[in-house]
Amino acid sequence: MKSRILAFILLLSSSAFAQLSFKAEVDTNQIKLGEPIQLELSAKVPKAAEYTWPLFESGQNGIEIIESGKLDSLIEGDWIQLHQTFTLTSFDSGEVEIPALELSVENEEVQRSSPIAILVYFPEIKAEQDYFDIKAPREIPFNYWLLVYWGLGAAGLAALIYYLWKFWQKRKNQDEKQVEEIQIPPIEWALEELNKLEARGLWQNGKAKAYFSELDEILKIFLERKFGLKALESTAEELIVKIKPLCKEDRHFNNLKNSLRLSAMVKFARQQSLPEENVQALEAVRDFVNSQEAPKLEADV
Template identity: 25%
Template sequence: MKRLIATMLFTAGAFAAGAQERPVVTARLEPDSVFIGDLFDYVIEVEKDLVQVVEFPEFRNAGEGLELVASLPVDTLEREGRSMKLRKRYRMAAFEEGRFNLGTGQVLYADKNIIDTLYTADSLLLRVGTFQIDSTSQSIYDLKMQKTMPFRFAEIRSYVLWGLALLAVLLVGLYGVVRYLRQKGKGLGSLFKPAPPLPPHVEAIKALETLHNQKLWQNSRYKAYYSALSDILRNYIVRRWGIGALEMTSDEIIAAMRGIELPDKARMDLGSLLRDADLVKFAKAEPDPEQNENDYLKCYYFVEETKPEVDPSEGQKPNTEYKIED
């Protein structure tokens, strides 16, 4: 007898568990009537058991004239025992006039081996209105042109006053400079005198240092290297002795320099350097690294040994210290 009663109770419990009610789904629009461009909420609510699983839909394309603005998180409204109530809001906007049937609300339901879609009982209707214009009482006009306002001096008064003040300050400063120069016996043009040219030997040494840093022969640019080296030497001769070396051949330069007093070594280095430059420029010779360095030093020491001496009575000493970079 006890076994029969236990079997009946077990069967009744299993039947009650199998007959568990499905979730209840409701949906509504808040509000259900809007104007074009207004926002409204599509609300879906579900009442379900704690162990039941539901999944709310995702709106990728809300429909023509409608647009999903935001999908808000799921809210838990109530929870009592095993029962709970969930709510999901979809914020949407309407951009066309008319009546829209949004269909029934739905959620995906999963319980044990059951997967189903649950629907609401009624469809949702949305009314989108627009502003009505009575053309009989309201006239429609063309766009008006921009009105041209008269010019008023007050609009630029502050700019003019500041400009005049700045001009006055500049004039006062210029008057002070002119007066100071007159007291020193100088004119205004003394402020804009160009810098005096460098002495020939200083200019040549600077040009040689620049050429050394370019590393032309190290990159197999022998012709460019010797052309620059001979040009530096020719320019130095032009400025130092007034000989037109830029338009002369190497032999003409050597002949013109015979009447000038030079150290023997400097005269030999001049001839050797000019001949080496001609071989590279016209015969496409490719000197070895030792010869390239030697010709550079020949040009450097030719300038050093022939630079003009400064009279000590002038209070200046010749600048004879130059650095040769290795």
């Protein structure tokens, strides 16, 4: 009886720890004018839930963004750990504030971080520090060997520029010739590349990582050519957010979302995919590409 009660308590404890969370933290609350400060955003959201990551813009409340890190994600069971780092600063002396940020999660209450006050102060100036006059410029004796070195350097630079110009002209002519010969629309190109990938049988020969890497690259290049998105440098979670408005049906979005997350797990050696999952991942991309084809209109009678 005691063992059952203990097991029940442990089950409740584990459920209590696995819950939605969101927080914002800084590495210090006092900085000198223009000195960098690190803002860490972290959250835990259900794996199957849709969420909207908070947007933090430069210039809010006197806070300037120096660098925005990528949104990293890590799947742990039924949850996704999210993390993003910002490098901030301020050029306003006194107290500035990082505003409260909001994380929206499907079927859950909006998660809000607490505002963070930052004290910005001027660097300390020592009154007793000595000051010195500016020294007059020193005369440097003329060196005739410099003329020789400069002449040889100029000749070498001219030769290099001429070589690069000839190489560029040759490459430009080749590229223009290829463009004239081949003009494949994005949809036709993507479908052709998917057929080639499928025919190569990479995952059937134990090359699942290479299979998913090429599948991701085909999808990203298609998104850049078709919609002008910056997809090649995007993570799986960032790409999921970008493609949602482009999906005409929920099934296309859900299938692509599962494909991208499975691809990330396989490429980073965190999970081995099943044969049917490999097939479904490629079909998800193919269905999405086909869905972007404009419907053909019947000719007027």
